[in-house]
Amino acid sequence: MTFSRVNAHSLRRLDMLSQVVFALLLGSCVAQNNTTATTNVTMTPTVMTTRMPTEIPNPVYEKGTFTLNDTDNKPCIVATMAAMLTVTYKKTDNATADTDIILPQDMVAISGNCGQYNNGKYSSNLTLTWDNGYFSLSMIFEEDSPPTTPTTQPTTAGPTTNETEMPTNTSMRHLMSVQETEDGKQYVSQMSFTYNTASEFFENAEEGVFTATTDSDGKYFEGDQGTKYKCNSQQEVPFADQSGVKANFKDVLFEPFYDESENKEEFECDQDKEQEDNNKTKYIIIGVCVGGGVALALVVVTICCCVKKKRDGYKSV
Missing domain, CATH: 1.10.287 (Helix Hairpins)
Structure with a gap:
């Protein structure tokens, strides 16, 4: 017993x-599921006051797709992006202020150049203008790999140059057998932003037209040649320090040398891979x-x- x-x-x-x-x-599981814990406390009346929010909501980006056509009305540049440009400007009382300029998804005038050979590189240009011409954003796209000798030669006599302008028809580029190597890259080599402070976005500003640019030999949105560059993450493109302009992009999909006969692979940016x-x-x-x-x-x-x-x-x- x-x-x-x-x-x-x-x-x-x-x-x-x-x-x-x-x-x-069981208690630990319940604690994880509950966001707050309640205790018995003595409540005392308090005076309610109105508090201003500590954070200002971020401006809403607008993602748009912008297509430049060649002389045959075929797409040669297709660029999808959401962009915001922050401008620090001078006011009439000598103070400074910031304003955010959003690239709209529509009501944008599209212009540019479908392509030309310049110093051994194939390049194209895209310019977007909006808000009645008060704002303009330009991009120069380039490829690393040089082309072979053009099948058409200048017929006029005179000194030769490193620049040979070609027809804007995209198919001509492929007839010239561009030599694409495994390590060839494509990228935005330069970007510029022109703004007019007479726009309503600039309050009490000293009126004028200003242009901010990046380095002329930059490599922004760089990807493998022959692909389409994709990056959903936000990226900042550095303009000159004294320009007072900051540019941020996200949801980017660039096909700067578009050819409807090609199904190009997507080049994913490092920021997306890390995420x-x-x-x-x-x-x-x-x-x-x-x-x-x-x-x-x-x-x-x-x-x-x-x-x-x-x-x-x-x-x-």
């Missing part, structure tokens, strides 16, 4: 311990935590069942 009482007492202690462990586990890797890491951590919690719960339940069976066995004795 003493042996049975001792073991029954031990089992009761073990059962209580397992219940405590299970209760702690995908971070998301995968988060999912793995969440999976491990959930799996560990489930495994611990199963262990606790198994211990409780085993203890209960042994206790019932001793009681029958």
Whole structure:
């Protein structure tokens, strides 16, 4: 009888311990699901005051697709993007202020050049103008790989130059057998933004027309040649420091040398790849935590069942 009482007492202690462990586990799960905890506190009347928001909502980007056609009315540049340009300008009282200019998705005049060979590179230009001509954004696209010798030669005599202007028909470029190498790149080599402070976006500004540019030998939105550049992440393109202009782009898909007969692969930017890797890491951590919690719960339940069976066995004795 003493042996049975001792073991029954031990089992009761073990059962209580397992219940405590299970209760702690259950409590932690409930704490994770609840966003706030409630406690009994003494409420005292307070005077309600109106508070201004601490953060100003970010301007809403507008993603648009802009297509430049050649002389045969075929697309030669297709650019999808959402862009915001922040301008620091001088006011009439000599103070400075900032204003955000959003590239609209429609009501945009599109112009440019479908392509020409310049200093051994094939380049094209896209210019977007909006708000009754108050704003204009230009991009120069270039490819690294030089073309072969053109099949058409200048017929006029005179000094030769490094620039040979070609027909704007995109198919002519392919007839000239552009030599694309594995390490060839395509990119925006220069960008410029022209703005007129007479626009309503500039409050009490000193009126004038200003143009801000990036470096002339930059490589922005760089991808493999023969692909279409894609980047959903936000990117900042640095303009000259003294220009007072900052440009941010996102949801970008550039085909600067578009050919409807080609199905080009997408070149994913490094920022998007890094974001995908971070998301995968988060999912793995969440999976491990959930799996560990489930495994611990199963262990606790198994211990409780085993203890209960042994206790019932001793009681029958």
